[in-house]
Amino acid sequence: MSDAGNRFRTLLGHRLFWPVAVLVVMLAANTVYRPGFLAVELNNGHLYGTPIDILRLSAPLILVALGMTLVISTGGIDLSVGSVCAISGAIACLYISRAPDQDNLVTVLTALAMALGVALVLGAWNGVLVSVIGIQPIIATLILMVAGRGLAQLIAEGQIITINSGPYRAIGLGHLLTLPLAIFIALAAALLVAAFTRRTALGMIVESVGGNREASRLAGIRSGRVVFLVYVVSAACAAIAGFMMTANVSSADGNNTGLWVELDAILAVVIGGTSLAGGRFYLGGTILGALIIQTLTTTVYAMNISPQTALLFKAVVVIAVCLIQAPAFRAKFRRRRAGTPPPPQSSPQRQKEQVPA
Amino acid sequence: MTDSRPVLTMTGISKSFPGVRALHNVDFRLLPGEVHALMGENGAGKSTLIKVLTGVYGIDEGTVTLDGEQVAFNGPMQAAAAGVSTVYQEVNLCPNLSVAENIFIGREPRRLGAIPWGEVRRRARQLLARLDLDIDVTAPVGSFSLAVQQMVAIARAIDVQARVLILDEPTSSLDAGEVAQLFRIMRQLRDEGIAILFVTHFLDQVYGIADRITVLRNGALVGEYPIAELPQLALVEKMIGKELDVLELMEEHPRQSVTATEGGSPLVQVSQLGRRGSVAPFSLTINAGEVVGLAGLLGSGRTEVARLLFGADRADRGEVRVDGARTGLRNPVQAIEQGIGFCSENRRAEGIIADLSVRENMILAMQAARGWLRPIPRRRQDELVDRYIKALSIRPANPEMPVRNLSGGNQQKVLLARWLITEPRLLILDEPTRGIDIGAKAEIQKLVVQLSDGGMAVLFISAELEEVLRLSHRIVVMRDRQLVAQLDNDDTVDADRVMQTIASGTEREEASR
Structure with a gap:
């Protein structure tokens, strides 16, 4: 048993084992409930099916969560991402709605560039509040979270801006190589952030600042600049997510675009294994976390769980995921099953029984 | 001396961490009314043994009995409730809570479900009075010096009707007077029948207070000895398990390279550098290849000088020249x-990044200097890291291990490596040997000598005068946040003279000639 057993234990001990297990269990449960759940079919050169939908719908959350991962890694948090989604969506839609030809590609690109530019300014605002002025991140970004909704309303003059622009809609609903374009955008963003952090020394420096800011400063790291940078990156990610959200429905609603997305994003980051206390971050884990959350949402709809209980259902699953992931909880659980403390080396057998299904 | 039955017995204790066997089949016993010193190098397993005893870590093998009953604590709280209290090396208090709150946190007296704060404060004052400490118990702990914080931690520990009191390097941040005060309290507690387990790196202190000694080496028990049967030299041999070649080498070396100063050119010159509320304006020249020792009592401004020279704090007056050219160290x-x-002297808060690996901690300063856009190629990293792990004999020699899993001495070596990799011209070492075992200490001292022979200037700060005297070409004495004297370390300078200078503060540079 030793070799296979050891390998099994290594697998169990892997950081991403439990999130993957949860995702698999959720997909399996759906398939049991509705056998066609995993079916994907090719229609008009486009792939359709629930798995594709989950990927497409999770794209904005993945984007927001990527930026959030870096912010959280520095020991901060960015509550303003939802508002930034709404503002950037509103600016883009407003510009397009006033253009003579909404299908003009240049018009759309100009709109995106403008909205992205404003988002960068908003990110810089957060960054200055946190790194220069030294306001606690949760408070600093709360300001923009609240004020940003008002700003989005102001831009849209209290209306829902509706547009009819082919190129813009493509951001949310377009296809490329049989798959939704949104998936590629999220994937590109993930690869970009990964390259940006792991191919350079930025990732290590971010983790270092999050792990111990004063020690990092004394090692010659300009901690302030790093902190500033992650808030700007976070806002940029949120802006692109905002384009997707508004493109999906061809309209921008200052009140509802990206509503509560900051909470889902934080959750995705935590499920992915990055500590809220800062330090090590895991981009792969974050993406997995976002997929889990979207799968959960889809499951709620697919299983016809009534809207009144949907959030509660979601909450229960999320609590379960977090608990299963916590080593302290697993140890306690194991000890109780084993009977008296202290636990002997637990066998893989016992751990296997524990997989919830 | 005491022939009574042991209050605490640990038998056949083994404990492993991933990649490290921290303890292997260790026996340990503690008699009531004794001070028992637990000795060993860094990484010998002292801290692990204590943490296993108090339930911070689980035990892989072996048993612990308290008063003849087998126990297995699931944490320090449970251990404390059973009468085994611990004061850790790095003070574990909540700096933002008041002294009284810290003493009673987790076990506040209750009256009708509410906490009677008046009683809490009164009892806190009583406890501190027992330790001869008269401070405002409503002030936050963080506003007091480390030494006072340590006393508060002890007050907290003995309040729990302790039968066993564990002091893990309680003296490493205390000055001589405070150590004496602590020892008086330890004797008082011992005479009350409390068994005290005492961990320290200061040999003099062991012989000043301990009744018996248990020696660990590489996670295994070397032996248990009454203090009278183990002279100091024998103890050191047992701890490091080899002939004292390193130390003897050091002894031969002292001050031989003083002559090097003659040829040294001024590297860093500061004039009237100062910072309000931190250190009075001072002037100092450090030459290439020179070791400048910084002596003075705790709180005399040693660290403040270092921080100004490194730009960790910003000077508000004065001028700095490097290689003769004016520059800012902002x-x-x-x-x-x-x-x-x-x-930094504060390894945990200002040195290591606990989450990151040994490798990442080592290359951090070099990487920061290059900027994040120019990552150090992985092969170059591995090369550098391997070289310094070998050169400084860092254990365990695993570059990918999180640095938090290393013992204090090895963490210190990682920090040294971090700076050596940047090939500095002036290296400021603030208490580099504090809380470090004698073997690692000798290695670090030897390294300082080698570095200065190679042309590097070193500013060496230490509370241990002997160490400063042995290594320095020149000794700068601080007193009450002022630079009071600079002594060339020639035959006329000895510990007494430096001590007198520290005490009187009158010796001047001119007078030393």
Whole structure:
């Protein structure tokens, strides 16, 4: 048993084992409930099916969560991402709605560039509040979270801006190589952030600042600049997510675009294994976390769980995921099953029984 | 001396961490009314043994009995409730809570479900009075010196009707007077029948207070000895398990390279550098290849001088020249650009990044200097890291292990490596040997000598006068946040003379000639 057993234990001990297990269990449960759940079919050169939908719908959350991962890694948090989604969506839609030809590609690109530019300014605002002025991140970004909704309303003059622009809609609903374009955008963003952090020394420096800011400063790291940078990156990610959200429905609603997305994003980051206390971050884990959350949402709809209980259902699953992931909880659980403390080396057998299904 | 039955017995204790066997089949016993010193090098397993005893870690093998009953604590709280209290090396208090709150946190007296704060404060004052400490118990703990914080931690520990009191390097941040005060309290508690387990790196202190000694080496038990049967030299041999070649080498070396100063050119010159509320303006020249020792009591401004020279604090007056050219040292980045490195005395808060690996911690300063856009190629990293792990004999020699899993001495070596990799011209070492075992200490001292022979300037700060005397070409004495004297370390300078200077503060540079 030793070799296979050891390998099994290594697998169990892997950081991403439990999130993957949860995702698999959720997909399996759906398939049991509705056998066609995993079916994907090719229609008009486009792939359709629930798995594709989950990927497409999770794209904005993945984007927001990527930026959030870096912010959280520095020991901060960015509550303003939802508002930034709404503002950037509103600016883009407003510009397009006033253009003579909404299908003009240049018009759309100009709109995106403008909205992205404003988002960068908003990110810089957060960054200055946190790194220069030294306001606690949760408070600093709360300001923009609240004020940003008002700003989005102001831009849209209290209306829902509706547009009819082919190129813009493509951001949310377009296809490329049989798959939704949104998936590629999220994937590109993930690869970009990964390259940006792991191919350079930025990732290590971010983790270092999050792990111990004063020690990092004394090692010659300009901690302030790093902190500033992650808030700007976070806002940029949120802006692109905002384009997707508004493109999906061809309209921008200052009140509802990206509503509560900051909470889902934080959750995705935590499920992915990055500590809220800062330090090590895991981009792969974050993406997995976002997929889990979207799968959960889809499951709620697919299983016809009534809207009144949907959030509660979601909450229960999320609590379960977090608990299963916590080593302290697993140890306690194991000890109780084993009977008296202290636990002997637990066998893989016992751990296997524990997989919830 | 005491022939009574042991209050605490540990038998056949083994404990492993991933990649490290921290303890292997260790026996340990503690008699009531004794001070028992637990000795060993860094990484010998002292801290692990204590943490296993108090339930911070689980035990892989072996048993613990308290008063003849087998126990297995699931944490320090449970251990404390059973009468086994611990005061850790690094003070574990909540700096933002008041002294009284810290003493009673987790076990506040209750009256009708509410906490009677008046009683809490009164009892806190009583406890502290027992330790001869008269401070405001409503003030936050963080506002007091480390030494006072340590006393508060002890007060907290003995309030729990302790039968066993564990002091893990309680003296490493205390000055001589405070150590004496602590020892008086330890004797008082011992005479009350409390068994005290005492861990320290200061040999003199062991012989000043301990009744018996248990020695660990590489996670295994070497032996248990009454203090009278183990002379100091024998103890050191048992701890490091080899002939004292390193130490003897050090002894032969002292001050031989003083002559090197003659040829040294001024590297860093500061004139009237100062910072309000931190250190009075001082002037100092450090030459290439020179070891400048900084002596003075705790709180005399030693660390403050170092921080100004590194730009960790910003000077509000004065002028700095490096290689004769005027420059600013307004922040660490600028200091590093000028080839200055700084190992803080506060390893945990200002040194290591606990989450990151040994490798990442080592290359951090070099990487920061290059900027994040120019990552150090992985092969170059591995090369550098391997070289310094070998050169400084860092254990365990695993570059990918999180640095938090290393013992204090090895963490210190990692920090040294971090700066050595940047090839600084001036290395500022603030208490580099504090809380470090004698073997690692000798290695670090030897390294300082080698570095200065190689042309590096070193500013060496230490509370241990002997160490400063042995290594320095020149000794700068601080007193009450002022630089009071600079002594060339020639035959006329000895510990007494430096001590007198520290005490009187009158000796001047001119007078030393």
